[in-house]
Amino acid sequence: MAVEAYYRPTTLEDALDLTAEYTSSIEIISGGTITMAEINEGHKFPRYVMDLRELDLDYAEEGDGYLSLGATLTMAQVLDQIDEPMLQKAARHTGGWAVRNMGTVGGNLFAPPPLGDFAVALLALDADVTIRNRDGDRRIPLSDFYTTSGEQAINSDELVTEIRIPTVEGQTVYMKYTRSQEPAPSIVTVAVNLQYRDDTVTDVCICLNGAGSHPMRMRNAEEILLGSELDEPILNRAADVAAKTADPPEDAIASKWYRRKMVRHHVSNALDQFTNAENKQ
């Protein structure tokens, strides 16, 4: 089936009219690095396609205690415009240059596992997502955007327009582990945001990519660290729990068994970086 119509709206209102009219029969393209591959390889046959790139949603703004990223901001624009260390690192580890020039922040939220290397950093930074349809908008925590079935909590008449990140309070560590030299898909990616006071962990967010059907927050592992000193037995227990809780995908890159082992190893490694005196507040 050939594409019957390719839309490139210039206002959000027009774009939302199109999603309301065509709902799930319109294919949305932000940077197109996932969708175009699916169309070209014959996995998708959309009748209607809508490109979001003329909507002026490629902004990065700071204010009111938040960094706000428009959904069509590309990874290359993140690298140019944003100083936040974890977001810088996550953008640098998402594909190669060609992919970073096109691939967007919004599109990364929809990347199938084990992709989603930017989204996992957003999750660790407690980001929220603004979702709009013709009737208005709603804002939900990114952790609620991913449902247990692996789908995203968005209706077919809606678009993601913005991702907001509160001012980062803690220290962060981001590590992407791949089978070969990058650019390469993740075996496991670990993003941790941790606050430490008087030798005690006061707040922590441990997020993993490659450990489930979407980027996941490992709350069971976090509970072990909260209120504890970050010593070796504690961080090893947290890493054990993360590995037990993980339900990694199996693919040509890595087996489920191997990914689980790597979750254990890399969560432990990531937490170990906070035991360095320089990281303590």
Ligand SMILES: Cc1cc2nc3c(=O)[nH]c(=O)nc-3n(C[C@H](O)[C@H](O)[C@H](O)COP(=O)(O)OP(=O)(O)OC[C@H]3O[C@@H](n4cnc5c(N)ncnc54)[C@H](O)[C@@H]3O)c2cc1C
């Ligand atoms: C060679 C190659 C290497 C890659 N390496 C990596 C990697 O290392 N790590 C990684 O995480 N990813 C990787 N990717 C995947 C991809 O490039 C990134 O995940 C990118 O951020 C996806 O963004 P996009 O804008 O191109 O998505 P698109 O292809 O434009 O969109 C993907 C999906 O998201 C939906 N969507 C997009 N934006 C919106 C919106 N605003 N509202 C509602 N729905 C929307 C679309 O319906 C579509 O189904 C790679 C891709 C390629 C081709």
